[in-house]
Amino acid sequence: TVRGAVEDERRTSLMRTHSGLHVLCGVVFRDFGALVTGGNMEPLTARMDFNLEAVPPGFKEAVEDACNAELRLDRQIVVRTLPRAEAFEIPDIIRTATNLVPEDVKDVRIVDIVGLDQQADGGTHVASTSQVGRISVVKIENKGKGFRRIRLAIGS
Template identity: 75%
Template sequence: MPHTHRLDLTDPTLREWDATVLHVDPEQGIVLDRSAFYPGGGGQPPDHGTLLWGGTQTRIAGTRKGDDLYLIPAEGDPVPPVATAVRGALDDERRTLLMRTHSGLHVLCGVVFRDFGALVTGGNMEPGEARMDFNLTEVPPGFKQTLEEAVNVEVTADRPVEVKVLPREEAFAIPDIIRTATNLLPPDLAEVRVVDIVGLDAQADGGTHVASTKQIGRITVAKIENKGRGFRRVRLRLAD
């Protein structure tokens, strides 16, 4: 069976597109030939949206990755049959907030690595807010304010955010391409998708991002938590 062509990987600004239903599984969900729904992963939640077909609407409440990308219909909504032409549409507000939040986390990661040499040990995000954990044993006085100021300097610098897919060897030749304490990339992965906040942070990543740091908007560092054994959790929010 043909697999879904992932439009979200090449154009994160795409919000509507035409597609055809390839497969329907009552347990798994709906498979399209083309989809801009981000399936979730790397701490970024999946997209929500709708499929429009024959004057009918199917709400998409989430996605799951199995042997393909499955769209999960909202409970009770009709499911388009195989070979149906559909119009897909993302929840624009949710996707845009997640893109801004994800890029904001990369700015945070870049600043903490640059200024404190700490690696990421975990993270998670929701639209407009997120947390990231670091193997940071000590923090200086005024760390929260200092970090917030440094992060927003990079936001206002309007640094380009570039995405490229590189052969594994070329990607791993980039210094510090893995910013997590544990390398989570499969050993047999031939190509690596790299998100580069030019001049600040380049790392392997599979999520969706804004085109420049200025599009993130101002970031508030809401809280710094001591998680024990030399770990710190940074919670941030988009301020607007």
């Protein structure tokens, strides 16, 4: 017999953070055309790496402002599963520089922040962008030629 319990506060924080990373990914892809090369998250803090050659002046503020504008739009977050062939017909469904969906996966889980970001993803999410809270871009780091790291925090 196994007995378990979900730590609701931790799970909710991770859901907010993960959804916030999708907003960040959507904004950076839309505004700068950059794909994700890596990332990591903890409750209410995270980093995401992008294949971005140069960081224009005002980049940090522009990304933070654009992310928070998207959060305020209260975009619905829809999760669905599609057969692999159908999922891969969707333009830009893979927002990472490398396709991480194993070949043997027959059904692909799609997370859609309606009107901003749609991609293959297996994580937990909140129901709408307004539930994320506020995104603060804490730091932009140069991680080598063409690679930029964005560190963020999620607040109320």
